[in-house]
Amino acid sequence: xxxxxxMVLIIAHHYxxxxxxxxxxxxxxxxxxxxxxxxxxxKLGVNLFVLISGYFMVRSSVTFRKLLRLWLQxxxxxxxISAALFMHNPASFSLKNFVxxxxxxxxxxxxxxxxxxxxxxxxPLLNRMIFTMEQKTHFFSLLVLFGLTVIIQIxxxxxxxxxxxxxxxxxxxxxxYIRLYPIRYFDTWKNFLIAAAAYCLVFFGQIxxxxxxxxxxxxSRITDIFSYESNGLLLFVCSVTLFxxxxxxxxxxxxxxxxxxxxxxxxxxxxxxxxxxxxxxKQIFPNNDYVDSPYLIFHALxxxxxxxxxxxxxxxxxxxxxxKPFFKxxxxxxxxxxxxxxxxxxxxxxxxSFFCQPKPNRAAADDR
Numbered sequence: 001x002x003x004x005x006x007m008v009l010i011i012a013h014h015y016x017x018x019x020x021x022x023x024x025x026x027x028x029x030x031x032x033x034x035x036x037x038x039x040x041x042x043k044l045g046v047n048l049f050v051l052i053s054g055y056f057m058v059r060s061s062v063t064f065r066k067l068l069r070l071w072l073q074x075x076x077x078x079x080x081i082s083a084a085l086f087m088h089n090p091a092s093f094s095l096k097n098f099v100x101x102x103x104x105x106x107x108x109x110x111x112x113x114x115x116x117x118x119x120x121x122x123x124p125l126l127n128r129m130i131f132t133m134e135q136k137t138h139f140f141s142l143l144v145l146f147g148l149t150v151i152i153q154i155x156x157x158x159x160x161x162x163x164x165x166x167x168x169x170x171x172x173x174x175x176x177y178i179r180l181y182p183i184r185y186f187d188t189w190k191n192f193l194i195a196a197a198a199y200c201l202v203f204f205g206q207i208x209x210x211x212x213x214x215x216x217x218x219x220s221r222i223t224d225i226f227s228y229e230s231n232g233l234l235l236f237v238c239s240v241t242l243f244x245x246x247x248x249x250x251x252x253x254x255x256x257x258x259x260x261x262x263x264x265x266x267x268x269x270x271x272x273x274x275x276x277x278x279x280x281x282k283q284i285f286p287n288n289d290y291v292d293s294p295y296l297i298f299h300a301l302x303x304x305x306x307x308x309x310x311x312x313x314x315x316x317x318x319x320x321x322x323x324k325p326f327f328k329x330x331x332x333x334x335x336x337x338x339x340x341x342x343x344x345x346x347x348x349x350x351x352x353s354f355f356c357q358p359k360p361n362r363a364a365a366d367d368r
Contacts, residue, residue, distance in 0.1 A: 001246075001254075001257055001261070002048060002052060002243075002246045003049065003052065003261040003264045004257070004260060004261055004264060005045075005048075006045035006046075006048045006049045006052075006264065007045065007264040007267050007268065007308065008041075008045075008304065008308060009041030009042060009044055009045035009048075010041070010042050010045040010046065010268060010272075011267070011271060011304045011307050011308055012038040012041050012042070012300070012304050013038060013039055013040070013041050013042025013043070013045070014042065014271065014272060014277070014281070015038055015281065015287060015300055015303060015304055016035045016036070016038040016039035017039055017042070018277050018278075018280075018281045018282075019035075019281045019282070019286075019287030019288060020281070020282055020286075020287065020288050021035055021287060021288050021291050022288055022291065023291065024291075024292070026292050027291055027292050028292065028294070031291060031292065031293075031296045032207075033207060034296055034297050034300060035296075036203065036206050036207060036210070037203055038300060039206075039228060040199065040202055040203055040206070040228045040235070042228075043228060043229055043230040043232075043235060044199070044235060044238060044239055044242075046112060046230055047171060047230055047235070047236070047239035047243075048239055048242065048243055049116075050116070050119070050168050050171040050172060050175075051171050051174070051175040051239065051240070051243045052175070052243070053116075053119070053120075053172065053175070054171060054172035054173070054174065054175030054176050054179075055175040055176070055178065055179050055243075055247065056179075057120075057123050057127070057172070058127055058130060058172075058175070058176035058179050058180065059179065061124060061127070062120050062121070062123050062124060064341050064344060064345070065327070066120070067117070067120060067121065069323065069327070070117055070120065070265075071105065071117065072323070072326075073265065073266060073269065073318075073323075074104050074105060074110065074113050074117070074269060075102070075104055076318065076322070077266070077269040077270060077273065078101045078102070078104035078109050078110075078269075078273075079101050079102060081101075081270070081273045081275050081276060082097065082098045082101040082275065083098070084275075085275050086098070105117055109273075109274070110268075110269060110272065110273075111164065112268065113265075113268075113269065115164045115165050115168055116168070118165060119165065119168045119169065119172060123172070124348070126169065126172060126173070126176075127176075130173065130176050130180070135180075135181055138173070138176075138177055138180075138181075139177065141173060142170070142173060142174055142177060145166070145169070145170040145173070146170070148162070148166075149162055149166065149167055149170055149231050150231050150232075150233055150236060153231060154225055154233060162231070164230075167230055167231055174240070175243070178243075178244070178247070186241070186244070187248070188245050188248045188249060189245075191241045191242070191244045191245035191248070192241075192242070192245045194237065194238075194241040195237075195238045195239075195241040195242035195245060198234045198235070198237045198238035198241065199234075199235075199238045201226065201234050202226050202227075202228055202232065202234045202235055202238070205223075205225070205226025205234070206226060206228065209222070209223050209226060259316075260312060260316075262319070263311075263312045263315035263316055263319070264312075266311065266312075266314070266315030266318065266319075267307075267308060267311040267312055267315060270311040270314060270315065271307050271311050280307065285299070285303065287299070287300075287303075
């Protein structure tokens with residue numbers, strides 16, 4: 001369920017940031033507030049998605065099959081959307097871009113998908129590192145990463161060495177810590193209240209700071225506290241407390257919800273393609289047409305819901321018509337592929353062991 005909520009937040013964010021809204025003197029102030037409110041949820045959804053992955057992956061293991069499924073899903077949408085552009089509008093088709101669509105990860109066609117796939121590839125290495133650390137070392141590592149990615153950003157306006165991959169690693173390690181050392185930080189409803197309060201502070205902070213004409217050094221530092229970027233302090237607090245609240249809810253298995261949740265990554269790949277994006281937000285019932293309308297909120301909610309439902313149906317069709325038959329074919333030829341997989345696993349295991357196992361003390365070896 002939380003993955004579905006994450007995707008709703010991300011779609012709403014894209015509605016606001018890619019809608020090409022042009023505010024005028026005629027634009028009602030409440031409409032500006034609606035756009036800002038929708039804008040805040042995107043990076044919250046991203047943070048939650050990575051926290052979920054870290055929480056469950058620390059006691060699991062990524063397999064070649066999982067990585068292959070993830071990569072094929074990215075490849076499928078990158079290539080088919082490029083091909084659809086050629087069929088729809090041959091004049092705007094670029095052979096170079098079509099060839100590059102076959103390399104979506106190396107070309108970072110989807111920034112989140114590229115970073116997330118790299119995180120999954122290195123998750124076995126991260127897990128080994130986590131299980132070799134004591135709790136105090138793990139906690140200290142989190143403090144250092146929090147300082148590098150959040151506190152320094154607030155203090156000086158720029159976090160040296162900050163990258164999306166570093167931020168994802170920090171969230172992964174944080175979720176792993178929550179899973180391995182379960183402390184009752186707050187009860188469920190207190191976490192929900194803290195998350196709501198943090199979100200509201202970011203919202204009203206964005207509204208208030210947006211009205212100020214100039215931003216000096218001090219005001220810029222305050223702005224970073226109320227930032228809606230992934231490493232904004234209050235948004236980070238909102239992400240963690242909302243995650244904790246959902247993790248403490250009574251587990252409830254629902255096959256239908258779990259089936260839909262599997263398509264949320266596909267929903268992202270479809271609707272946030274650089275080819276689909278302008279069509280979706282600027283051509284089909286253009287967002288900016290409603291910027292001065294009292295029906296903006298209804299347009300925003302309806303379009304977010306339609307995008308979620310339509311993209312989910314498309315990805316469900318891909319899973320049933322392509323993914324399941326493909327992996328069924330692989331299973332039928334499992335013997336040969338298993339030998340190949342075992343060979344690859346041994347190579348990966350040697351790679352991870354080389355970096356994770358402690359080196360012998362050379363001086364001690366000489367004494368012997």
